[in-house]
Amino acid sequence: MQKTIELKVKEPFIQDFQKGVPLVSREAITNESALKEEGAIIDLFDSSHNFLGRGYYGRQNKGIGWVLTNKQDEAIDFSFFQRKILKAINKRQGFYQDEETTAFRLFNGEGDGIGGLTIDYFDGYYQINWYSDGIYTFKEQVIQVLDNLGDYKAIYEKKRFDTKGKYMEDDDFVKGERGEFPIIIKENGMRYAVYLNDGAMVGIFLDQREVRKAIRDKYAKGKHVLNTFSYTGAFSIAAALGGADKTTSVDLAKRSKAKTIEQFSVNDIDFEQHDIRVMDVFDYFQYAQRHQLKFDMVVLDPPSFARSKKRTFSTSKDYPKLLMDTISITEKNGVIVASTNNASFGMKKFKGFVEKAFKQMNTGYKILEEYHLPADFQVDRKFQQGNYLKVLFIQVK
Numbered sequence: 001m002q003k004t005i006e007l008k009v010k011e012p013f014i015q016d017f018q019k020g021v022p023l024v025s026r027e028a029i030t031n032e033s034a035l036k037e038e039g040a041i042i043d044l045f046d047s048s049h050n051f052l053g054r055g056y057y058g059r060q061n062k063g064i065g066w067v068l069t070n071k072q073d074e075a076i077d078f079s080f081f082q083r084k085i086l087k088a089i090n091k092r093q094g095f096y097q098d099e100e101t102t103a104f105r106l107f108n109g110e111g112d113g114i115g116g117l118t119i120d121y122f123d124g125y126y127q128i129n130w131y132s133d134g135i136y137t138f139k140e141q142v143i144q145v146l147d148n149l150g151d152y153k154a155i156y157e158k159k160r161f162d163t164k165g166k167y168m169e170d171d172d173f174v175k176g177e178r179g180e181f182p183i184i185i186k187e188n189g190m191r192y193a194v195y196l197n198d199g200a201m202v203g204i205f206l207d208q209r210e211v212r213k214a215i216r217d218k219y220a221k222g223k224h225v226l227n228t229f230s231y232t233g234a235f236s237i238a239a240a241l242g243g244a245d246k247t248t249s250v251d252l253a254k255r256s257k258a259k260t261i262e263q264f265s266v267n268d269i270d271f272e273q274h275d276i277r278v279m280d281v282f283d284y285f286q287y288a289q290r291h292q293l294k295f296d297m298v299v300l301d302p303p304s305f306a307r308s309k310k311r312t313f314s315t316s317k318d319y320p321k322l323l324m325d326t327i328s329i330t331e332k333n334g335v336i337v338a339s340t341n342n343a344s345f346g347m348k349k350f351k352g353f354v355e356k357a358f359k360q361m362n363t364g365y366k367i368l369e370e371y372h373l374p375a376d377f378q379v380d381r382k383f384q385q386g387n388y389l390k391v392l393f394i395q396v397k
């Protein structure tokens with residue numbers, strides 16, 4: 001049993017916790033030095049010792065812990081984890097019943113009531129993401145809940161915190177029967193190869209499911225599509241399945257080429273009809289301009305931060321420039337799919353980037369559609385930072 005540490009909340013932060021904000025930031029408390037071992041239960045109080053919430057101590061880039069309950073008589077025990085996870089599963093019954101989609105997020109951190117923990121479901125396999133040493137101390141309880149559900153293939157995990165050489169012995173496998181990777185999952189009838197034993201990125205980002213569907217069903221037919229920062233080419237696959245004439249995928253990572261070929265192949269698409277380039281996107285823009293290449297559709301889904309040999313890039317600073325480069329190689333009436341997962345700004349600012357870029361390029365535009373996180377990526381209304389995904393379908397006029 002973890003011991004409970006009492007934390008005193010500074011005056012300006014009291015209201016936040018009363019309203020139900022789940023993140024505990026360093027600035028919010030007066031006695032940070034009381035925190036010793038991650039995973040300890042923390043009780044938050046105001047200066048008159050009124051109870052504000054109970055959670056756990058765990059350091060992430062986002063803060064030093066999460067509030068898990070505002071009820072003083074609620075214990076953080078096995079039954080707590082069970083209630084939260086079962087509730088999350090109940091909300092996702094539609095996904096379990098959808099035979100065309102076999103992968104989804106089963107538990108989404110604070111959106112489902114436990115910050116620092118996510119669980120993805122990949123066709124009978126669970127993948128748990130632990131975001132701090134603190135949440136990792138609850139491993140036994142979480143595994144037990146999943147185990148009790150029965151009928152699964154295996155549980156894998158990713159420790160997304162600094163393990164400093166700890167746990168060197170394991171390979172992300174936790175329990176069940178080891179999978180043979182890749183496993184092939186389905187998403188709205190498209191197939192994707194997924195690896196749960198090969199680093200943090202498994203081959204597909206589940207939060208873009210609805211965007212891939214829109215590209216396939218509404219935008220791709222007969223089009224030449226450029227997919228930048230393409231990773232395993234998931235958007236290219238969707239476009240090809242939607243009848244795109246051709247796709248061009250560009251990613252700097254050497255392994256992206258083999259990974260993209262694999263994704264085309266598991267969908268029975270001849271990858272040789274498509275262009276897959278291992279190249280810096282910024283160099284590709286120059287190349288395209290020199291050769292006067294124009295595309296009917298360009299997908300822009302950069303990482304929030306990227307550092308290559310030549311340059312560093314941050315979406316919060318450089319997105320307008322990225323859009324300007326994109327506009328110059330997009331056909332009139334073509335569509336730019338502009339996406340960002342940067343949690344530090346919202347849709348309003350993102351639309352501001354779009355406005356700025358088109359203005360600078362002296363080009364008209366129309367926003368056709370916007371997408372946010374899909375329903376399985378539950379968001380806590382009191383924590384909008386968790387609502388990180390912003391995608392705009394923009395027509396170039």
Ligand code: SAH
Pocket residue numbers: 203204205208228229230231232233234235250251252253256279280281282301302303306307308
């Ligand atoms: N759009 C992808 C996910 C992108 S992940 C999808 O939906 O699956 C970000 C990718 O950007 C990584 O594969 C990384 O290798 C690539 N990347 C980062 N900086 C880059 C750059 N300057 N040029 C090309 N690719 C880059």
